[in-house]
Structure formats: structure tokens, C-alpha cells
Amino acid sequence: MASVPAPLCRDFDVEVSFDESEVAPQWRELENEGTAFQTRAWVLPWYRFVAPRFGATPIFVTVRESTSRRVLMFIPLCRRRRHGLMTIEFPDIGVSDYNTALLAPDVDLDAGGMLDLWEKIRRALPPADLVRFEKIPATLCGRDNPFARLDWLLPTARAWRLHLPATRELYDQQVVRPKICKEHKRKRRRLAEHCGELRFQIAATPSAGERVFETLCNERKVRFHDAGRFDVLAEPCFAAFYRAVIFDEWSPFTVLSALMAGERTLATQFALRHRGAYLLLMHSFDPALERLSPGIVALDELVTHLIGAGEHCFDFTVGDEAYKLQFGVREAPLLAGFCPLTSLGALYVAVWPWARRIKRRVCALVCAWRDRFSECGRRAVWRCAQPGRGQP
Numbered sequence: 001m002a003s004v005p006a007p008l009c010r011d012f013d014v015e016v017s018f019d020e021s022e023v024a025p026q027w028r029e030l031e032n033e034g035t036a037f038q039t040r041a042w043v044l045p046w047y048r049f050v051a052p053r054f055g056a057t058p059i060f061v062t063v064r065e066s067t068s069r070r071v072l073m074f075i076p077l078c079r080r081r082r083h084g085l086m087t088i089e090f091p092d093i094g095v096s097d098y099n100t101a102l103l104a105p106d107v108d109l110d111a112g113g114m115l116d117l118w119e120k121i122r123r124a125l126p127p128a129d130l131v132r133f134e135k136i137p138a139t140l141c142g143r144d145n146p147f148a149r150l151d152w153l154l155p156t157a158r159a160w161r162l163h164l165p166a167t168r169e170l171y172d173q174q175v176v177r178p179k180i181c182k183e184h185k186r187k188r189r190r191l192a193e194h195c196g197e198l199r200f201q202i203a204a205t206p207s208a209g210e211r212v213f214e215t216l217c218n219e220r221k222v223r224f225h226d227a228g229r230f231d232v233l234a235e236p237c238f239a240a241f242y243r244a245v246i247f248d249e250w251s252p253f254t255v256l257s258a259l260m261a262g263e264r265t266l267a268t269q270f271a272l273r274h275r276g277a278y279l280l281l282m283h284s285f286d287p288a289l290e291r292l293s294p295g296i297v298a299l300d301e302l303v304t305h306l307i308g309a310g311e312h313c314f315d316f317t318v319g320d321e322a323y324k325l326q327f328g329v330r331e332a333p334l335l336a337g338f339c340p341l342t343s344l345g346a347l348y349v350a351v352w353p354w355a356r357r358i359k360r361r362v363c364a365l366v367c368a369w370r371d372r373f374s375e376c377g378r379r380a381v382w383r384c385a386q387p388g389r390g391q392p
Helices: 024-033 040-053 111-124 168-175 178-195 206-227 236-247 287-292 294-308 322-327 343-385
Strands: 012-017 057-065 071-082 085-089 130-137 154-163 198-202 254-261 264-274 277-285 313-318 330-340
Touching: 012 111, 024 040, 024 071, 040 057, 040 071, 040 236, 057 111, 085 343, 130 154, 130 343, 168 294, 178 198, 178 254, 178 264, 178 287, 178 294, 198 294, 206 236, 206 254, 206 264, 206 277, 206 287, 236 254, 254 294, 264 294, 277 287, 277 294, 287 294, 294 313, 294 322, 313 322, 330 343
Parallel strands: 085 130, 277 313
Antiparallel strands: 012 057, 057 071, 071 085, 130 330, 154 313, 154 330, 198 254, 254 264, 264 277
């Protein structure tokens, strides 16, 4: 495929809009040239349910080639007040695993070209103190992501992807270690002995999807509440957002699946399917079966299903959870950074690393004191429970 000549590529016009109806044509044109988290099926519900909760308003940036007026890039963004500063960022707030621009497939930009373009974009943006980008993938649609060439973005996080071979036998032989493969088979056998014959199923109808999603919510509620952890599905705006993504237009974009034994649901999974990749967003399991590892067994069954369905990429997305390493995943770097737009924004960027270090140290001290007092409390309870102790 012929590439756009470099001199032409650097002759850009940048347009900024705040109305989604005005940008629908260019968004639709480039929608498949990014990640699942820049599709209208994901972003429009985000603007509808999450944005109002956090005072965010949409911003749409379109980049055209000046002479031909051809759309080269489209960027859905938002603006909100954060830590006292007006910030421009991607529609995320913890739910989007990858953030990037939609880029025409025949356009490539070196570091100099991307910096020139960013300067034009920066000048066209509405008033704000700071641009904050997070979770920018280093590669996009199988090629280098020009946004990753911005000199103020640095690797800060990782995603994990599993490239699936043609058969399950090849997966067991070439992707996972023999010890892990043997352990997965043992866990599956133990779970089946306890619960009965296992079957993996994909929700084929909205009603079946509703049952899986409700089970997922209930499983997470028990597990997260007991551990004192934040559960995004317990927040009304996020729950409404996810329901809109899944059920407003029931389509292959979202996938709800479950590991079953008879009529009992042992584990659940929620994923997106985009550009031939399966992106796992959430998974959970029956808390009563935790010692039998139903979540790991369900993921292993999912690998078998995806290989059988001819899928090539199982994307475990962002996060460094240890269980991912069991499945033969490969690391994919994600970048983040700040671009100040005002002197106040520049001050924030200057002090932010120090503030983050202080916050981490304070959190570590709080956790250490909490653990210490928890241990002291356990010892006091134990002493009182001994014969002759705790008596006046």
C-alpha cells in the first residue's frame, strides 16, 4: 500500500469540535483504525454516563491534509477539572485500557512530524492547564504508534497479550511451560470432581448475557467487599456505562461467557472483540470455590475456546496481575505523560513526581502501621482466648 508522501503528511489542518454529531463521518471512517476503546460503541456511552459524574465534557480533534481535506487523524478527548487544574485527557477514568488517536492506515509520522503535528493540535485545543495522557500503546494496529514518539510520553505501565497458535496442542507444547500445563489440568480435574462436568459457554442472547453479567456483579460484590477493595461495578455511573456498552446494541463487540457445572455458574468473563482480538476486561468466580481455582480453570477453557474459534490474539489488557504469566503472555509497553499548557500546568508537572513519592511513602507507612496494629489485635485476641488469660 502506498504511503502518503512526507511533505504532504506534514501539511495539516486541525479542527476542534464539541458536538459528536458534527464529527460522526470522520469518526465512522477511521473507527476501525484504533483500539476498541476509541470506538463509538465504547466512547459514546462513556460520554453519556461517566462524563457527567466527573464534570467532563467531550472534545473531538480532527486532523486533515490541508490540500485534499482527507481525514488523517481523529482523537476523542474530554476536558475536566482535576486536582484544581483544567485537564484535557482521553475518555477513561479507569475504564479504558488503551488510549490513542484513530490514524488513517497509510499515514506515518516520524518523531519530528509528530511533534510538529502536536504543536498544531496543542494550539487548537480549548483553554486548559494541562494535557494528561495515560495508557498510550507503543504499537497500533500492527505498526508503530506515532503518538508514542512524543518526547513527553514515557513507559509507565504494561499490558499483556497472548498470541494464539493454530491448535490447543501447539499451545500446550510451545506457549506454556509443561509444569503450568500440568497444573491447569490438575485444577480442572479437581474442580470437575467437586462440581460435576464442566462446560464453557458464550451468552448468545441478551437474556443470557443479563444472567452472566448479574452473576459477575454479584461475585465481584462479595469478593471485593470482603477484601475492602474498590469495585467499579458498585458505582452507579460505571455500572450504567457497562450496561449501555453491552446491552444498548447487542452485538459481537461485547462477549459475556461463563464456566458452568450443571445449572451452577462457577466463573464469569466480560470481554470486547475488536480487529480480531479478544480483550478481557473483567472476570470473576464463585467465592465459595476459591480454593479450587475456578477463575484459572475458566481462563484455560477460554483459551481452548478461542483457539477453536480461530482467534489469533487473546489480550489480557492492562495490569500486572501474576496469574497472567501462567498463560504465556507477552509484555506490551504503555506510555503516559503530561504536556503543560499554562504556567500553572507547568508547576504541577514540576512538583508531581515529588508529590507522588511522598504519597507512596505515606501510603506505605499507613499500611505498615495498619498491619502492625492488626497483628497486635490478633495477638490480644489470642491471649484472651487462652485458659486463665483475659480474666480480671
